Amino acid sequence: MSAPDSRPAPLPGGVTLIDLRPPALRRPLLNELTTHAVRVVSLDDIETGAHGLTRDTGPLLVVCERGVRSTLAARYLRADGLDAAAYPGGVPALQEALRGA
Numbered sequence: 432m433s434a435p436d437s438r439p440a441p442l443p444g445g446v447t448l449i450d451l452r453p454p455a456l457r458r459p460l461l462n463e464l465t466t467h468a469v470r471v472v473s474l475d476d477i478e479t480g481a482h483g484l485t486r487d488t489g490p491l492l493v494v495c496e497r498g499v500r501s502t503l504a505a506r507y508l509r510a511d512g513l514d515a516a517a518y519p520g521g522v523p524a525l526q527e528a529l530r531g532a
Contacts, residue, residue, distance in 0.1 A: 442529070447468040448468065451500050452522070453473075467492075482508070498524065
């Protein structure tokens with residue numbers, strides 16, 4: 432029996448990345464890592480419904496620094512009727528997945 436694959440998941444096609452990181456932590460810029468659409472939105476705006484995202488934005492993949500806040504943000508966005516998921520492991524895992532793509 433082989434060990435489970437622990438590599439980060441690749442990005443699905445057609446997603447919009449939601450970058451939750453505060454300005455001081457917003458390096459690297461996600462739009463420098465991928466050609467996917469990227470929107471910078473704060474967790475506060477997501478919590479209050481002031482995020483400005485709609486179903487037309489497409490499926491959303493929420494990314495934060497380590498993966499914790501993105502899970503909460505994705506829950507809020509799903510409660511708002513949007514197709515949203517959190518990227519596990521945050522930006523470090525995303526960078527690793529993109530290097531392996």
